[in-house]
Amino acid sequence: MSGTDNLLEVRDLKQYFPIKTGMFQTTPLKAVDGVSFAIKPGETLGLVGESGCGKTTVGRSLLRLYKPTGGQVFFEGEEVTDANMTALRKKMQMVFQDPYSSLNPRMTVEDIIGEPLDVHKLYNGKKERRDKILNLMELVGLNAEHATRYAHEFSGGQRQRIGIARALAVDPKFIVCDEPVSALDVSIQAQVINMFEELKEKLGVAYLFIAHDLLVVHHIADRIAVMYLGKIVEVAKADDLNLSPMHPYTLSLLSAIPIPDPHIAHSRQRIILEGDVPSPMNLPTGCSFRTRCQYATERCAKECPTLTDRGDGHFVACFNK
C-alpha cells in the first residue's frame, strides 16, 4: 500500500479518548485503533461503517482536529505535525455532515466562504476577494445574488453547497467529506452527489468520503474501506466490494441495505446480525467482530486478524474467509 505517488498516506493511526471511569481513573476509548490506508491524487476513497465505528474520528484525526494518540499521517510525503498543520490545511479541507450547525448563523454567505481566504491571505484587495467568492458560488451552483444572505435563509441542500464552497476556497487537493449528504432529502441528495463528482472531474480533487450509506459511497468512490469498531476490516475497489465482498461484516452490511426494488428485496437472502455492536470501551479479545460473526472460531478469540492481500487491491482482515 506504500508508494511515493500517494497524495495522502496514513500509517497505523490511533485515536484514543480518555473516559472517566472512577474518581482518579480513566479508561481509553479506542475510537480508531491502528488504521492504515493511502489515497492517490484525484482518487475517492469511501469509508463506511456504522455509528461508533470511528469513521468520523479518522477524518478528523487526519486534519489534526484531534491530536492522534499514535501513528503518522503523510501528505505529499510530508508528515502532518502540529507545526505545519495550518499551512497544510490550505491543501486539506473538510465538509461537515450537518449543514445547519456547521455554518455560523451570524455571518453572511460571503463571509463564510471568504473566511478561509482571509486566514490564508489568498487575495490582494477587496475586489479580488469578492471575485473569488463569486466564482466559488458559481462553481457550486449558488446564485451570486445570495452572497449577502445569511445561512438560515437557505435550504439544507443549498447550505451544504455553501459548506463545500468554503472548503474549496483555498483550492485544496484533498477534502474529507464527513457524511455530506446524509442530512439531505433523497431528491436533493442526488444533486449534491453529482456536484461532488463534477468538482472532482473539474478540479482533480481527492476525497475521503465518509458515509454510512453504502449505495451512496459505491456511487461516488473508486475504492471503499469498511470499518468496524476502530479497525478497517476490508478494502477493495468499489465494484469488487459490492459484487464479491469477503469479510463477514461486509456481507451482512450489504445484505442489510434496504433495496428500492421489491423483486430483489423479496428474493435475496438476508443475513441478520444478532445483537448490538460491543462497546468500544470493552472490546472483545481477538477479532472485534467475532461476537456477532457466524463463522467465528477459537482462533478469532485469541488473535486479531490483520489486513491481507487477496489480489487486485482487495484486502481483508479475516481468518476464515
Add this chain to the structure above:
Amino acid sequence: MSECLLEVKELCTYFHTDAGEVKAVNGVSFTLEAGKILGIVGESGSGKSVTAYSIMQILAENGRIASGEILYKGQDVAKYNKNQLKGFRGKVCSIIFQDPMTSLNPVFTIGNQLEEAILLHTDKNKEQAKARAIEILTLVGVNEPEKRLKQYPHELSGGMRQRVMIAMALVCEPDILIADEPTTALDVTIQAQILELMQELQKKLGMAIILVTHDLGVIADMCDEIIVMYGGRVCERGNAEDIFYHPKHEYTKGLLRSIPSITNAKQKLIPIAGTPINLLNMPKGCAFCSRCDAAMKICLTEIPEEMRLSETHLASCWLNFKAQMEEGGAGK
C-alpha cells in the same frame, strides 16, 4: 377485499404560524385494511408525519384538523372527546417515533413506563402488569427482560430502545400501529433487525401498520400498499409493483431515478431539479409543477385529479389525462 379498519377522508391539517397558515396536509384520503402494511413515503415537508399525527390526535398546539374525517369503525376520531381518545390511543392505535431516545422518558425505568401503559388501559393489577411487561419484552426480542425492567433508557442501545418503544406500543394489542420513521435513527444492521421484527410481529398479532418513511428501500421491503406524498397531497398510490415498476407520477419517477443503486454506479444520477416546496407559498396548480420537467400549462393553474389506472393503481398527474386523450384519439 378484507375489512376496512380506518378510513381517512379529505384530511386537511393546518398549522398556524407567525408567517401565515401552513397547509401541511391538504386533502389526503386513504383506507387501511386490517392486517395490511400501508407505506407513506415522501420527503421532509410532504406531510407524511403530520398525517400520522392527525390520526393519533397528537398535533402540536398550533395545529388543527381544518376539515376531513378520520373514521374508525364509522366514528370520526377527530370528534372524539378526551375520554374517548384515551381509549383510542394505545388500545386501538399506537405510534412509535423516529428517535427512541427522546420518546422514552429518561427519568423513569423501562418497567415503570411499560407498566404505566398496561395499568392505564387494562384492569390488570401491578403484579400482572409486570408479568405482561416481561412477556411483551420477550416477544420483541429484548434479552434478560427482568433486568431491563429496572434499567433507564440511557442504559440501552438505540436498537434496544426502539424494541422497548415497539413493546410499549404493542402492549395493549392495538389494531393499528403507526410507525413514524421507526428505523431512520438506527444503523443498517440494526434497522434490518427491527424491520424483520416488525414483519414478524405483524404476522403474529395481525395488526395493521402505517409505515411512514422517506426511505424507498424500506418501503419496497415492507409494504403491501404505498402512498407517495408531495406538498401535503397524495400524488400516487398503488401496490409495490405499481409504484416501483410502473410509476405514473413525475415525482415518483424522479425519486426512483435519483437514488443510487448497485446497477447505476457508473452512471450519473438524475436528480430532481429545484428545491423542496415552500408550504407557505403553495403553487395554485400541481404542487410539483415547479420542479417537473414535463409540466404543461394546466399544471400551473389546476390541481390534478386522481385518475384510476388499474384496480390498485391511482395517480394525480395531468400527463395521464393527456396520455389517455391521445390514446382515445388514436383509437378513433
